[in-house]
Amino acid sequence: MVFNSYTFIVFLGVVLLLHNLPLSWKAKKVNLLVASYLFYAVWNPPFVLLLWLSTVVDYLAALALGREENQYKRKGLLVLSLAVNLGMLGYFKYGGFLMDNFVALLSLAGVTYQPPQADIILPVGISFYTFQTLSYTLDVYRRKFAPEKSLLDFSLFVTFFPQLVAGPIVRPGELIPQFKVPHQATQTQMIRGLFLLTLGLFMKVGIADGMLSETADSIFGVPFPLHPLDAWAGVLAFSGQIFFDFAGYSTCAIGVALCLGFILPDNFRYPYAAIGFSDFWRRWHITLSTWLRDYLYIPLGGNRLGATRTYLNLMITMLLGGLWHGANWNFVIWGALHGVFLGVERLFRDRPARLPEMPLATDTVITQASMLPAIPISRSVSRFGLALMTFFLISLTWVFFRSPDFGTAMRLLLSMFGVIPVQIKFLATIDMYKVFVVTVALLGCHWLMRDKSVVAVAERTPWWLLGLGWAAMLLVLVLTQKSTGSFIYFQF
Structure with missing residues (x-):
């Protein structure tokens, strides 16, 4: 879904209506999370699974980082998070590029190699939400940010629909604390x-x-x-x-x-x-x-x-x-x-x-x-x-x-x-x-x-x-x- 469409205007109207109803703050956050997944799924629903994978891995890795004192184990948890996130980014965004250059190098060496055709579709916004989740894991590893215990709040941090697909790239300290207390726009806002x-x-x-x-x-x-x-x-x-x-x-x-x-x-x-x-x-x-x-x-x-x-x-x-x-x-x-x-x-x-x-x-x-x-x-x-x-x-x-x-x-x-x-x-x-x-x-x-x-x-x-x-x-x-x-x- 794109901002410059009439579909988004209707979508935003529904989201604003639900957000301003007399519901509990948790219910409103659930509404925002569902809306964010719907916003992203309009492009390609299966790619929501990548969001879930990144969310679950980084959430659990950060909780373990917060408890663990052994530096080698902490580095292992960080490597796990980096491997999952950068692995997905590398495969979907750079897989074809790396293969093409590998084939070109082989050709220069006189070796002919025809790789199997791989139709890789680039998930929308993967570079943005990958960097956003990486900043969370790295900040927790450096003990600059405490692990978020609420899966709902962390999931909303990863998928908040206004900035999900093209930024701004938000740090955990800039957005997660805002989900802790009820937020509703004033008339001026x-x-x-x-x-x-x-x-x-x-x-x-x-x-x-x-x-x-x-x-x-x-x-x-x-x-x-x-x-x-x-x-x-x-x-x-x-x-x-x-x-x-x-x-x-x-x-x-x-x-x-x-x-x-x-x-x-x-x-x-x-x-x-x-x-x-x-x-x-x-x-x-x-x-x-x-x-x-x-x-x-x-x-x-x-x-x-x-x-x-x-x-x-x-x-x-x-x-x-x-x-x-x-x-x-x-x-x-x-x-x-x-x-x-x-x-x-x-x-x-x-x-x-x-x-x-x-x-x-x-x-x-x-x-x-x-x-x-x-x-x-x-x-x-x-x-x-x-x-x-x-x-x-x-x-x-x-x-x-x-x-x-x-x-x-x-x-x-x-x-x-x-x-x-x-x-x-x-x-x-x-x-x-x-x-x-x-x-x-x-x-x-x-x-x-x-x-x-x-x-x-x-x-x-x-x-x-x-x-x-x-x-x-x-x-x-x-x-x-x-x-x-x-x-x-x-x-x-």
Whole structure:
């Protein structure tokens, strides 16, 4: 079930009705759990069994971890949890990828091997709920979180439907305590939640799908070189599409949870206003970037083991972060590019004697940092220029993220910089203008809002103006809701 469907509107109405009936808190939690399983089962009912398996294994492993004092046995329990969760993720998401590369290696060695055909279907959201359950087991192992004794509360933590299939990736301390006491939205929370749901759907349906997806899909699907303007239009269209699509989902998830009285963490903070790549990862897919920091980068040694090890840890983290997105070498290249950019940025930051003095970030991988020395003009103009340069480099990395294969990515990059001369334009002029207007509006909005909250701005807006904007978004949704296409990150 997707948020951008009339079926979900009916589903949410029923859930809200049951949640606001005068029932016991346990009964309401059971209703939410059943609703969450139903929400997930709409895609493929048998995959609910994977949710149950992950839930039961991690629940029992955590209880045993809480009781066990023998360190070897505790490590064994942790390995069991990791093996089950990462085993399922590895089989369903990376099984075909690993087999294809194994066959390719054998072919290079002169060995011909034809493996049996395996039609593996990727369970929706498996990367998200796997990381969420792993954070629980790891926190219990480190004794940062006490084992949850209530199977109902833990099951709801794993399957809570607003963020089940595409995040935000919630830590146990952020959600499980909320299930301990009755939660019901206040009037203010309900209004905020419905506003965020409308805004998220507008971002997805009205902008990502309605204005950008067709251009991006057509350009990335072209099997021949393109005019530079066409290539840039397609790449910029995808830069906007993936933000409005993914941030739109996160906004919907936060809004739906708020309508039920629950608080989910922010996942986006105007990432295209980032100054440098570490600032970008402080603003883009925040719950994933902080997960990688806390459960991968820091355990690898972070920045505590010298400069060389720090750069290596950065690269490993971003390579695995790229691979998390999909079983494709293009995602690995995408992650590698981010690792290189983060390393170069850190190299500049670690040599202050050679650069004019600028504010420096704290010493973590996901922090705000300046990528280059300040330009000798006004501070605001130089910062905006650095933000534009960051956006330009981010857009180049999206070429590998979106392209179906390496050849398409390279052909598009060469076309963007005019290396392959092409005179005939592919896109219609109206499509060019549409991408240009959306991109300028997106960058301007992110820059103006980079240190603000959309809810806070909405609350300061005159009621009549907010009402007009809200009504306009609803009108756009009604007029443009032609299909119920999935969100991009469902495939991850």
